[in-house]
Amino acid sequence: MSAREREGELLGEERAVPPERALLDVRGLRVRYGGRGWGRGGGQLAVDGVSLSVAPEETLGLVGESGSGKTTVARCVAGLLGPGAGTLTFDGRPLGRAGRRPPEMRRAVQMVFQDPRSSLNPRMTVASVIAEVWSTHPVTAPEGDRTEALHRLLADMGLDPEVASRRAGDLSGGQCQRVSIARALAVRPRLLVCDEAVSALDVSVQAQILRLLVDLRARHRLAMLFISHDLGVVHQIADRVAVMRRGVIVEEGPTGEVLTAPRDPYTRALLDAALDLDDSVPGDGTADDEAVV
Numbered sequence: 001m002s003a004r005e006r007e008g009e010l011l012g013e014e015r016a017v018p019p020e021r022a023l024l025d026v027r028g029l030r031v032r033y034g035g036r037g038w039g040r041g042g043g044q045l046a047v048d049g050v051s052l053s054v055a056p057e058e059t060l061g062l063v064g065e066s067g068s069g070k071t072t073v074a075r076c077v078a079g080l081l082g083p084g085a086g087t088l089t090f091d092g093r094p095l096g097r098a099g100r101r102p103p104e105m106r107r108a109v110q111m112v113f114q115d116p117r118s119s120l121n122p123r124m125t126v127a128s129v130i131a132e133v134w135s136t137h138p139v140t141a142p143e144g145d146r147t148e149a150l151h152r153l154l155a156d157m158g159l160d161p162e163v164a165s166r167r168a169g170d171l172s173g174g175q176c177q178r179v180s181i182a183r184a185l186a187v188r189p190r191l192l193v194c195d196e197a198v199s200a201l202d203v204s205v206q207a208q209i210l211r212l213l214v215d216l217r218a219r220h221r222l223a224m225l226f227i228s229h230d231l232g233v234v235h236q237i238a239d240r241v242a243v244m245r246r247g248v249i250v251e252e253g254p255t256g257e258v259l260t261a262p263r264d265p266y267t268r269a270l271l272d273a274a275l276d277l278d279d280s281v282p283g284d285g286t287a288d289d290e291a292v293v
């Protein structure tokens with residue numbers, strides 16, 4: 001089936017999330033890096049007609065091998081990259097690049113990156129990281145005592161208030177990721193795009209951050225686009241899964257179905273490659289917690 005046919009199928013009656021129910025709706029997304037401009041050839045066609053939807057409070061897992069185009073989709077949704085072709089809508093409104101989004105849409109879609117250390121300025125204190133996003137989105141800034149609000153936010157992330165005065169560069173990887181999540185949630189988003197958000201962490205810390213995300217998702221009624229090459233991790237968190245290969249979605253469905261009875265040979269190969277799904281799921285509850293201060 002060609003990318004266009006597959007896109008057509010996704011546009012039809014079988015769509016998992018009807019357009020009127022979708023929070024995020026991506027239709028026929030195409031992205032080419034380099035070359036002579038869109039439609040003029042050359043360069044690298046990274047995403048070739050991706051259509052997907054995420055309902056309010058739903059988590060869609062996007063899986064696939066390295067280079068399949070997952071990050072490119074994430075960057076378009078977060079507004080860091082413009083689509084070559086296709087449409088993105090959020091709550092029924094067109095979703096342009098971040099610079100062109102109205103402030104309420106910029107804050108509604110937040111992203112958590114793979115490498116927590118490089119996504120934070122190592123010289124900034126945690127308090128100033130959060131103060132910066134509150135000043136960018138003043139509507140989300142606390143009205144009363146900001147220090148108290150900051151401490152509450154940190155506590156929500158499982159961080160001690162003492163972390164507020166520490167520089168990001170002095171924190172552990174897990175602590176940095178908790179701060180990155182705090183920065184994203186400080187502006188009260190509706191959709192969190194997590195791009196390999198636990199991949200760079202030690203296995204025991206992965207489990208903690210995954211549990212934190214599951215907990216925050218419920219408490220803050222978040223929708224998530226959760227990108228990972230790790231099927232075990234996706235199994236833990238996603239309601240539905242879309243499988244990407246070479247810029248197209250080859251299979252999509254409820255997580256249990258896709259990961260236990262895959263229809264596409266590529267999904268089966270991915271599952272076979274994940275040596276043992278159960279063993280690859282982090283978090284048996286026995287791992288020592290990293291110091292969360």
Ligand SMILES: Nc1ncnc2c1ncn2[C@@H]1O[C@H](COP(=O)(O)OP(=O)(O)OP(=O)(O)O)[C@@H](O)[C@H]1O
Nearest residue numbers: 033044046064065066067068069070071072073229
């Ligand atoms: N800035 C860029 N310039 C040129 N090509 C790029 C760029 N970013 C990504 N690509 C190419 O686009 C394709 C898709 O990359 P992308 O990072 O979206 O895939 P991915 O599935 O997220 O992979 P990974 O898990 O390794 O990040 C790859 O072939 C990659 O080499």
